[in-house]
Amino acid sequence: GENVEQHPSTLSVQEGDSAVIKCTYSDSASNYFPWYKQELGKRPQLIIDIRSNVGEKKDQRIAVTLNKTAKHFSLHITETQPEDSAVYFCAQGGANNLFFGTGTRLTVIP
């Protein structure tokens, strides 16, 4: 499979602070980079995605940035809330597939 490295594996922030999760990938042909949120015991759900022809995309408190030259992309969550606590996965779109990172467990402390 294609390599997607995700950091950090765990992240704790105070409510209201920002959280940043970073991923690096190896396949320069990849052109699709989504982020999924998985709450405890639930299925993963898409929260935001970006394609390779765009450098940044924002949706309310969530933003994703992509640096194709350096082959890395990041998820930024601002004004974090307790309901943001979950595991977040980055993914890289290959020829027919999505390859996932190992996940970041985000805990927002009230």
Place this chain on the structure above:
Amino acid sequence: NAGVTQTPKFRILKIGQSMTLQCAQDMNHNYMYWYRQDPGMGLKLIYYSVGAGITDKGEVPNGYNVSRSTTEDFPLRLELAAPSQTSVYFCASRSGLNTGELFFGEGSRLTVL
């Protein structure tokens, strides 16, 4: 639409037994996937299909088989279950190669003892 439906939700198998995890989607999606998620880990691709009659291996296909006789169904077969196959299995689908969102089923928790 029910989306992606997986059965069973839970199953305990003995070593050496076989079983099939069922997956069905009612969104007329061409692409379907099986992932496994080990505790505290990410999602590893087992098999995928880009359309009826077409299947291909993912990252961790050993010990599994799939078939795709219809657009709607994509069952995953475990032959000779081993403790290493204890995991949560997710089926997912999307409409096309570059059409974004992967829709996941609720998952099937399998324990092999």
